[in-house]
Amino acid sequence: MDNATLETVHMTAYSVMENHKHEVFSVFLLLYVTTITLNSLLISVIYQNKELHAPMNVFTCMLSINEIYGSSAMLPAVLALILSKTHEVPLRWCMAQVYFLHTYASGEFSILALMGYDRYVAICYPLHYHTIMSTSKMLKLIVFIGLYPLIVFGCLYSLTIQLRFCGNVIPKLYCVNMELVKNSCLNPQYISIVGLVFIFILIVPHVVMILFSYVQISRVCRKLSKESQYNALKTCIPHLISFFNYTIGSLFEIIQSRFQMTHVALETRIFLSLYFIITPPIINPIVYGLGTHLVRAHILKLFLPRKLAKAVTAAY
Incomplete structure (x- = not known):
């Protein structure tokens, strides 16, 4: 069976949901x-208020756009x-779907790296920030x-679309490159090695x-007063939460794709495989919306009376 005759792919993970699908x-x-x-x-709050058009907030919008993508x-396919x-x-x-999900995944690391660079410049070179x-x-x-994730993953993707397939089973709720490659007629080890090289190129530089x-922020903060340290690190907390949360989710997915995990319950594997695509897109807008003072103030104005919004913003 090759690409000329293989027309469909069977997603076996859905069988566990059959009795409770609704x-x-x-x-x-x-x-x-x-x-x-x-x-x-x-995105709407940041876009509509010019005082929020600082680089970090623009990068936050990029993160939200990527998460919608x-x-x-x-999820609509699921x-x-x-x-x-x-x-x-x-x-x-x-x-x-392989291309969309992998460019989302690598794009997330790219944007988080850019946000980390912004914090580095803001704290280490505050007078030259603008x-x-x-x-x-x-x-x-x-x-x-x-463009970086689109082009770099595109190189790996160009190899995948040229493969001939002898199988059509993917034990997941969605398609990912490694599971698709395992169904190829070629020795998947070669493609696996190439895939690891591209993972290294896509992820490691950003990490x-x-x-x-x-490291540089910590070095600078050691020279500051306690209050200045607190104010500096407070601006980093949303980014650190996003970075560690997404890194953990990505590790779950990479480990499942690269190693034999049949000893783990299917329900657990499904949950872990969904973590990177479900948890960050919900947590990040909450963290950046409520964790950034100016953004929080504008969001509260949408849902609370003006005086109450000001009081809540001043209190927190």
Whole structure:
């Protein structure tokens, strides 16, 4: 069986949901609506208020856009397949989802690295921040961060779409590159090694940049007063929460794709595989919306009377 005859891919993980598919459908629908609502609200508030157009908030919008993109690449398809009787998808659709999900995943690390760099400049070079993070520099960084994952993963993806397939089973709720490669007629070990190289290129430079940024921030903070240390580190907390949360979720997915995990209950594997696509898109807009003083103030104005919003903002 090759690409000429293989037309569908069977997603076996949906079998565990068969007896409760309507309840599971409702949960996933709620998660998707929540993700779209929270991220759209954050983008709208930042876009409509010029005083929020600082680089960090612009990068926060990028993060939210990427999370809407990633969630939309998976959750509508999951909703459709939960109610499907066959749990099969066209091969071409599966390949498209592979590209969307992997560019979302690598894009998330790219944006988090950019946000870490912003914190590094803001804390280590506060007097030169607006010069270093000028509008032209910010636009160049946005374009680079936007194109980097698309191009780099595109190189690996170009190898995947040329494969011939002898199997059509993926033990997940969605298509990922490594599971698709395991169904190829070639020795998957070769593609696996190539995939690891691309994972290294896509992820490691960004993680190194983030770690470097916080090492330098820690070095500078040691020279500051306690109050200044607190104020500096407070601006880093939302980013650190996002970074560690997403890194943990990504590790769950990478480990499952690369190692034999049949000894782990299927329900547990499904939950862990969904963590990177469900948890960050819900947590991040809450963290950045409520954890950033100016953004929080504008969000509260939408839902509370003006005087009460000011009182709450002043109290926290």
